[in-house]
Amino acid sequence: MYAQLVKSDAIKSREDMSPEERAFQDRVDAGEKIEPKDWMPEGYRKTLVRQIGQHAHSEIVGQLPEGNWITRAPTLERKAILLAKVQDEAGHGLYLYSAAETLGVSRDELLEKLHSGKMKYSSIFNYPTLNWADMGAVGWLVDGAAIMNQVPLQRTSYGPYSRAMIRICKEESFHQRQGYSIMMKMAFGTPEQKEMAQDAMNRFWYPALMMFGPSDKDSVHSAQSMAWKIKINTNDELRQKFVNETVPQAEYLGLTIPDENLAWNEEKQGYDFSEPDWSEFFEVIKGNGPCNRERLGDRVKAWEDGAWFRDGLNAYAERAAERRRAASVAAE
Amino acid sequence: MSKKEWPLWEVFIRGQHGLNHRHVGSLHAPDAEMAINHARDVYTRRKEGVSIWVVPSKEITASSPSEKGPLFDPAESKTYRHPTFFDIPEEVGKM
Numbered sequence: 001m002y003a004q005l006v007k008s009d010a011i012k013s014r015e016d017m018s019p020e021e022r023a024f025q026d027r028v029d030a031g032e033k034i035e036p037k038d039w040m041p042e043g044y045r046k047t048l049v050r051q052i053g054q055h056a057h058s059e060i061v062g063q064l065p066e067g068n069w070i071t072r073a074p075t076l077e078r079k080a081i082l083l084a085k086v087q088d089e090a091g092h093g094l095y096l097y098s099a100a101e102t103l104g105v106s107r108d109e110l111l112e113k114l115h116s117g118k119m120k121y122s123s124i125f126n127y128p129t130l131n132w133a134d135m136g137a138v139g140w141l142v143d144g145a146a147i148m149n150q151v152p153l154q155r156t157s158y159g160p161y162s163r164a165m166i167r168i169c170k171e172e173s174f175h176q177r178q179g180y181s182i183m184m185k186m187a188f189g190t191p192e193q194k195e196m197a198q199d200a201m202n203r204f205w206y207p208a209l210m211m212f213g214p215s216d217k218d219s220v221h222s223a224q225s226m227a228w229k230i231k232i233n234t235n236d237e238l239r240q241k242f243v244n245e246t247v248p249q250a251e252y253l254g255l256t257i258p259d260e261n262l263a264w265n266e267e268k269q270g271y272d273f274s275e276p277d278w279s280e281f282f283e284v285i286k287g288n289g290p291c292n293r294e295r296l297g298d299r300v301k302a303w304e305d306g307a308w309f310r311d312g313l314n315a316y317a318e319r320a321a322e323r324r325r326a327a328s329v330a331a332e
Numbered sequence: 333m334s335k336k337e338w339p340l341w342e343v344f345i346r347g348q349h350g351l352n353h354r355h356v357g358s359l360h361a362p363d364a365e366m367a368i369n370h371a372r373d374v375y376t377r378r379k380e381g382v383s384i385w386v387v388p389s390k391e392i393t394a395s396s397p398s399e400k401g402p403l404f405d406p407a408e409s410k411t412y413r414h415p416t417f418f419d420i421p422e423e424v425g426k427m
């Protein structure tokens with residue numbers, strides 16, 4: 001999802017656990033929250049750093065495809081709304097970096113790993129946003145898919161991660177609704193507008209399905225993460241849920257989901273649908289998507305261009321502290 | 333390029349007049365003034381607060397999980413500290 005391919009350990013059986021590991025697992029099973037100073041298995045800590053870090057990176061890289069349209073929004077109101085939405089995403093990144101920092105990594109370390117390509121962000125943000133209808137499709141489908149994953153994660157075992165998720169979920173619903181509202185405007189507008197809405201849906205449908213990560217049969221080691229409650233549902237479960245909820249929303253808009261195999265399955269009480277092209281997914285993850293280079297380049301540039309500003313504020317803070325010290329010495 | 337990281341601050345917000353400040357999260361900032369500015373941008377975008385406190389994270393002393401027993405167990409046996417411990421006859425009226 002926002003963390004699609006998180007490497008983690010193979011699951012440990014109860015017999016193989018140390019007494020500490022067993023006590024830890026009992027706490028997780030009992031629904032207790034694990035807090036930063038509590039004992040935790042090294043694998044739990046490492047997996048969480050990767051997962052929360054990937055999630056945080058996705059929030060801030062996710063600002064780029066939408067940031068592209070802030071200055072091109074069709075009305076002042078839409079511009080203010082999109083700006084607020086993109087600002088929220090910066091906040092989401094911050095909540096998550098803070099949660100990761102409680103596990104003993106620093107935010108700058110994580111950013112360095114993002115910028116050097118050692119850590120990933122969600123594949124979805126490597127697709128281009130070509131026109132205003134894409135702002136609708138992104139809010140509706142991309143934030144919609146993110147919500148699917150984030151709602152259950154509010155119950156995750158790690159306290160700081162869970163609290164970050166609760167805060168994020170409170171804000172996400174606005175994101176999805178503003179996207180759907182753009183889609184309604186376009187789908188119920190002129191034939192050209194409707195065509196743009198359909199085209200945006202066609203381009204974002206499969207990449208949105210990929211957000212949930214590879215199919216369960218190819219998902220490595222999710223059993224350990226599920227036992228630790230840092231993953232709550234399987235990729236396929238969430239993907240199915242997303243399709244079930246999205247189909248009626250598309251029908252209301254009069255848009256066609258670009259999948260010939262989409263059909264209601266009475267028996268499973270859900271839709272049958274085509275899997276996305278997984279070879280495309282792995283190519284995008286490897287860095288060969290349509291916008292990987294541009295996105296990472298923009299991130300690195302923003303970080304480097306902001307260095308003088310961060311340094312300036314540091315220098316100011318140091319001078320001010322010196323002046324305060326001098327003043328208190330003089331007063332003595 | 334800058335190598336110095338901005339220090340970490342803990343943020344406390346008073347949600348409404350008359351309530352306590354509550355811990356809401358943390359953030360990085362070069363000094364207290366900027367920490368307040370950032371806290372306002374990050375934690376009060378939807379009218380979540382009327383007042384902000386920021387404290388350098390390194391100034392916070394926390395009890396350790398291993399002290400949980402000695403610190404908190406003694407309260408367990410002292411149920412007489414709660415009003416419900418005492419049965420007051422109904423005839424006495426509201427108390």
Ligand SMILES: [Fe+2]
Binds near residue numbers: 059092168
């Ligand atoms: Fe977000």
Ligand SMILES: [Fe+2]
Binds near residue numbers: 089146172175
């Ligand atoms: Fe969002």
